[in-house]
Amino acid sequence: MADVNVSGSLRRRLALILTGGAALLAVILFLVVRALAAQVAQQGQDNILNASMASVLDTAVIREGRVTLDFPYSSLSMLNTAADDRVFYAIHEGATLLSGYDWLVPQSGLSAGDAYFETTSFNGDQVRVATGVRILTGTDGPRTVSVSIAQTQDALSDTLNAISRNIVLLGLGFFMLVSALAIWAASTTSGQMHRLTTSVTRRGPQDLSPVTQPVPSEMAPLVGSLNRLMSRLDHTLAQSEDFIAEAAHRIRTPLATVRSHAEATLQRVEQVENRKSLQAMVRAIDESSRAAGQLLDHAMVTFRAENLEMSQVDLADLLRDLGQSMSPVAEMKDISITMEIDGPATLQGDAILLQNALRNLIDNALKYAPVETGVTVRISKAARLSVSIIDEGQGFASDEIQTLSGRFVRGKDMDNKVGSGLGLTIAHEVAIAHGGEMILTNTAEGGACVTLYL
C-alpha cells in the first residue's frame, strides 16, 4: 500500500467541514439571538420611557399664560431599575428649556402625539431618550411643549450580558453536539469504506469474485469498477491458466506417446546400441517433463509465497495423505515409508505450499534411497515444529551441504538420477515463506536428513 498517492483523509475532511459549519452556525446563532434580545430589551425600556414621558406630558397645561407641568411621582418611580440607572429629564417650550438638563435638546420638527426615541451619550454613558411633543392652545396661540426623559442603560446592558452568557453556553453546547454528530457521521461514512477495504484485503490470492456485500450508492461506482477489474483479471488469469494447461497438454501428450513407444520398443530390441539410445530417449523425456513440472511448481511457490493463503493445517494429516499417494512409488523399490507422527501437529500455513514442499522432499528421498531400505518421515513438536525426511542413502556430500538448496544445484554424485535440482529449492523457499528454515544434515548412519522448521 506504500505506493498509493494519498491526498488527505476523507474522514478528516468531512469532520472538518461539519465542525466548521457547526462553529459558523453557532456564531450566527449567537449574533442573531443577541440582536433579538437587545431589540426586545430596548423595546421594554422604550415602552417604560414612553409611558413616563407621556405621563409628564399629559400634565402640561397653560395656566395664567404660562406652561406648567406637574411631575407625577410615578413617572420617575416607574423608571427604577435594579442597576440604579440614572434618569434625566428636560422640558422645553419651543427651544427654551423650562426645566431639567440642558444637554437634553429635543430634535426640532417633531410632530405632536408621537414619541421619538434616540440613543445618545452623556458623560460617556449611553443613554436612551424618549421625547414627546404636545401643542397647547393658549390665549396667545398654540405653544409647543416637548418632554424628554432619558435613562442610562446599565440595567439593559446587564440583562444583555446575562442573556449573552446564556447564548454563548447554548452556542457552545450546540457546537459540541454537532461536532460529536459530525465525527460520528464521518466515521460511519468512512467505516463503510473501511469495511469494504477489509473485505477486499482479507481475500486469498485466488479469490477474484465480485464484491457482493451491500455498499452505499456513492460507493457503488467504485465497487462496480473494482468488480469489473477483478472479473477482467479473473478472465485473464483463467485464460493464462487455460493456456498453460493447453500448452502442457500439447507438449506432454506427445512426450508421453514417444516415451510409451520407446518403452514398448525396448521390449523387442536386443541390440545393445539401440537399447542404449532408446533408454537415453526415455531418460531425456523424463528429465524434461520433471523439469517442466518442477518449474511450474517453483513458479507457483514463488507466486504464493508473497500471498500465503493461510489456514489451519494439520501436518500429520497432510503427511499421511502424501505417504499414501507416494507409497506406490516407494513400493517399486521396496522402500518402506515410516511415519513417526504422534497426534495432530497443526500450524497456520499454506496447505498447498506445504504439501508441495513435502512431496518434493519425499520424492527426493525415494529417488536417492537404495532399494529395500526405509524412508522415515518424522514430526517433532519440540521447541519448534519441524518435519524431517530421513533416508538410508549415501547422504549429502559434506562440502555441498551449504549450496544444495540453491536453484538448479544438484549434488555431484547423482548416479544418473533424473532431476532438475529444484526440489530442495522449492522446499527451502516454502520454509522461508512460513518464517522457518530448511536444514540439511547427514544421519549417524550416513543417510540424508532434510528438516523443515516451520
Added chain:
Amino acid sequence: MKYLLVEDNLELADAVASRIRLDGHTVDHAAKIAEASAFVDTGDYDLILLDIMLPDGDGRSFLKQHRARKNLTPVIVLTARSQVSDRISLLDLGADDYLTKPFDHAELQARCRAVLRRNAGSAQSAQTIGDVEFDAVSGLLNVNGNCINLRNRELRLLELLIGSKGQVFSKQKLVDRLFSYDDDVSENAIEVYIGRLRKHIEGSNVQIVTLRGLGYRLDYDG
C-alpha cells in the same frame, strides 16, 4: 484384469494399451467421453485410466458422472496438467489416483496395483499354479499352507513368470519389464530376486529353471 483406457491421442493410447496387454491384461480403448460411458455401461471393468482433455468434454465431468452413478470401478487419471491444485481437485472429484504425463509404465503398474489393492474384493486376483497359490494384488504367496508376504519386486517377477508359464525370459527382458529406467537396475539384481523366489517356493511342485545363456522359465509338475 480388464482395463478401460480413455484417451483421445490414438498413438499414445495404442502404446499404452499394447504395454498393458503385454502384462497380460485386457484393454478396451475409448477416444471420447461418450464412448467411454457406453463402454462402462456394457463392460465390467476392474480399472479405468482416464485422460482429462477429451474432444467431447472434460474428463472431470465423466468422473463426476461416474461417481454420481455410484459406479465403484476405480479411476486413475492420466493428466498433462501437473499443478498441485489440479491434483487436489481430481482427488476431490473421486479419482483414486493420478499420474502426470509422460509417465513411467512401471509407475502406472504400481499405482494400478495400489488402487486395486485398496478396492480389493472387486477383482479376482488369486491364481493357483501347482500347489502354489498366489495373489498378485495383495502380494500373498501360499506354499503348502505356508503364507508369505512377497516384496514388491519379487511379486512382480513372480507375476510375470506365472503370467507366461513356459516362456523363457532373458535377464534383460525381465529388467525391461519390471523396472523403471530411472532405477538403473543391473541384470545381476535379477539373479538376487530369482534366488529369493526360489527360496519362497521351495518344497512346492513349482520351479524356476535357469537356462544357461537364455534366461529363466517357470515350470511345474502336474
